[in-house]
Amino acid sequence: MTQFPPRNNKRALITGITGQDGSYLAELLISKGYDVWGMIRRSSCFNTKRIDHIYQDPHEPDVRLRLCHGDLNDASSINHVLRTVEPDEIYNLGAQSHVKVSFEVPEYTTDVTGIGVIRLLEAMREEGIRAKFYQASSSEQFGIAKESPQSETTPFAPQSPYAVAKVLAYFATSIYRKSYGMFAVNGILFNHESPRRGETFVTRKISRAAARIAIGTQDCLFLGNLAAARDWGFAGDYVEAMWLMLQQPEPTDYVISTGEAHSVREFCEICFAEVGLPLKWEGEGLNETGIGPDGRVLVRVDPRYFRPAEVDHLLGDSSKAHRELGWKPTISFEQLAKMMVSSDMQIESEGIEH
Numbered sequence: 261m262t263q264f265p266p267r268n269n270k271r272a273l274i275t276g277i278t279g280q281d282g283s284y285l286a287e288l289l290i291s292k293g294y295d296v297w298g299m300i301r302r303s304s305c306f307n308t309k310r311i312d313h314i315y316q317d318p319h320e321p322d323v324r325l326r327l328c329h330g331d332l333n334d335a336s337s338i339n340h341v342l343r344t345v346e347p348d349e350i351y352n353l354g355a356q357s358h359v360k361v362s363f364e365v366p367e368y369t370t371d372v373t374g375i376g377v378i379r380l381l382e383a384m385r386e387e388g389i390r391a392k393f394y395q396a397s398s399s400e401q402f403g404i405a406k407e408s409p410q411s412e413t414t415p416f417a418p419q420s421p422y423a424v425a426k427v428l429a430y431f432a433t434s435i436y437r438k439s440y441g442m443f444a445v446n447g448i449l450f451n452h453e454s455p456r457r458g459e460t461f462v463t464r465k466i467s468r469a470a471a472r473i474a475i476g477t478q479d480c481l482f483l484g485n486l487a488a489a490r491d492w493g494f495a496g497d498y499v500e501a502m503w504l505m506l507q508q509p510e511p512t513d514y515v516i517s518t519g520e521a522h523s524v525r526e527f528c529e530i531c532f533a534e535v536g537l538p539l540k541w542e543g544e545g546l547n548e549t550g551i552g553p554d555g556r557v558l559v560r561v562d563p564r565y566f567r568p569a570e571v572d573h574l575l576g577d578s579s580k581a582h583r584e585l586g587w588k589p590t591i592s593f594e595q596l597a598k599m600m601v602s603s604d605m606q607i608e609s610e611g612i613e614h
């Protein structure tokens with residue numbers, strides 16, 4: 261691995277830097293004067309498109325973003341990365357993050373998303389790294405919780421292998437904090453989206469399909485549970501909360517959310533209306549369809565997108581974050597949907613990626 265110049269700035273290590281949140285967080289930390297290291301996995305083709313715009317040739321002077329290979333499945337690689345980087349702050353965003361996919365690869369998901377966190381925390385202990393540690397915990401941990409809205413004190417009721425793995429990681433983080441005096445925190449983040457959201461998560465699947473249907477490269481969008489409701493915010497706002505959590509005098513966990521829940525159906529309505537195809541809903545259950553202005557069926561239900569166990573409704577209470585971090589979301593649900601569909605219109609019509 262490359263030898264790095266002496267440190268002038270704070271150093272942050274981000275696992276999962278090639279993902280949606282990793283790219284926004286890297287931008288934020290660079291803007292705050294950090295030197296940022298991203299841990300990436302080897303891939304047979306380039307998988308860094310979300311960070312290409314901030315990547316610099318390592319031979320340039322004043323390089324602020326560096327990448328190194330490592331994998332949450334591989335303890336020795338994690339130890340090596342920590343020894344080399346010697347970070348001041350670690351943001352663990354790496355995960356097999358797709359809930360539906362976790363039912364298909366449950367053991368792998370548990371290994372990366374759950375045990376990967378123990379590997380990282382153990383590596384910090386072994387290497388004597390006293391960095392502040394952020395764990396990307398999730399509202400999915402609340403699952404079918406009896407309480408709504410969900411806050412830091414709501415008991416977990418996970419409904420998927422992904423959520424179980426995140427619960428494991430959550431408790432590992434708080435146990436290491438209590439047992440070894442580490443500055444280790446859980447950000448329990450509700451769904452957050454952006455034009456950089458992966459194409460198989462429902463919001464991006466919808467915004468992309470609306471754009472493609474509007475320009476004529478797709479006929480129909482197939483979805484699962486249209487009634488599922490989530491508390492959806494903007495990823496750019498949520499990475500700010502991650503950073504704020506590590507700047508507090510004491511380590512503690514925070515829920516981050518907007519405090520509003522909306523259904524998949526509502527997200528469709530905004531996106532399709534925005535591209536000039538306002539939807540009318542007809543039928544029920546498996547036969548429910550979204551009809552466009554010219555009578556064409558634009559949205560259908562396909563049971564293949566149902567999950568073996570569904571989380572129907574999640575709504576967050578982030579009053580602790582408002583109070584202690586001074587954090588508030590800046591982008592509304594409607595603005596978010598419009599931002600995503602307008603970006604997808606540009607990508608689909610001009611081939612321009614952001």
Ligand code: NDP
Pocket residue numbers: 275276277278279280281282300301303307330331332333352353354355356357358372396397398399448449450451452453458
């Ligand atoms: P993405 O799926 O967009 O990104 C996941 C990242 O993890 C990618 O960089 C991926 O790398 C990396 N990764 C996957 N497997 C491994 C592995 N074995 N070792 C190292 N890295 C790996 O997720 P998001 O950016 O949306 O989410 C970031 C984190 O926050 C995740 O942990 C997610 O579970 C959690 N979270 C997300 C929420 C959301 O709404 N977005 C809400 C709550 C929590 P590669 O590109 O190579 O696949």
Ligand code: GDR
Pocket residue numbers: 357358359360397398399400449450451452460461462463465482483484485486488489490524565566567570571572
């Ligand atoms: P989620 O996000 O499972 O909440 O996990 P996703 O966008 O996959 O699903 C949200 C809701 O939409 C319903 N849905 C569909 N989902 C997908 N992916 N595809 C479909 O066609 C479809 N139709 C309906 C789902 O059933 C679900 O109820 C995300 C991830 O980012 C996790 O990593 C993170 O922890 C949680 O958000 C908070």
